[in-house]
Amino acid sequence: MAEIYISIGSNVDRERHFKNGLAALIKHFPDYSHSNVYESEPVGFSGRNFFNSVFAAKTIISVEQVCLILKQIEQDNGRTRSDKKFSPRTLDLDLLMYDDMICEEPAQLPRDEITKNAFVLLPLSEVAAEVEHPVAGQKIKAIWQNYHNPSQKLWKVEL
Template structure:
């Protein structure tokens, strides 16, 4: 069984798409942990605020199968292939960690933005604080404790 961590984000009809994405993940991974949900400003473009969280589960699926499933869930929620990196999203599901796998394909693992974005790191620390990044050995909790970027603000929301 692989331990996986998936970031969830939406800023287009965000409550509906966020809830739909979370429900689809729960359908496929019924034994899970889910962080709090946070609202954050977009990074890299002007637009509506995002809802973000992190979903943790164990799976027998291979990494390629997990990535294909995440893309399917995104498409089922109106995401179109080839969207620009810094643009509005109906649903954005990113595989952050798959056990201690380090790779670039089918996804960058561990995901580079873990240590760069508060909207990823804080919720990841809630459900996977004990996990060490396979690239550095530093724990997610330690990364969050040492994180400082006053430009990235988060607000906890109830959905």
């Protein structure tokens, strides 16, 4: 059984798309836990604030199949593949980690933004505090405790 961690983000009709995305993830991965939801300013572009969280689950589904499921859920929520990297999103689902796998295909694992973005690292630390980052060699909670980027602000929200 693999442990997977998926970041959820939305800043276009964000409450509806966020809830739809979470419901779809639960349908596919019923053995799950979920972090708090945070609001954060966009990074890399100007736009509306995002809702972000991290979804953790156990699954027997292959990493390739997980990636296909995430793309389908995004597409079902109006995401198009032609979207620029730093742009508004109806729904953004990124596989952050799949066990301790390190690879570039079918997804970059572990995802580079884990150590760079508070909106990924803080919620990940809530559901994977004791998990060791396979590249950094530190537990996620230690990476969060040592994280410092005052330009990235986020605050907890209730949905």
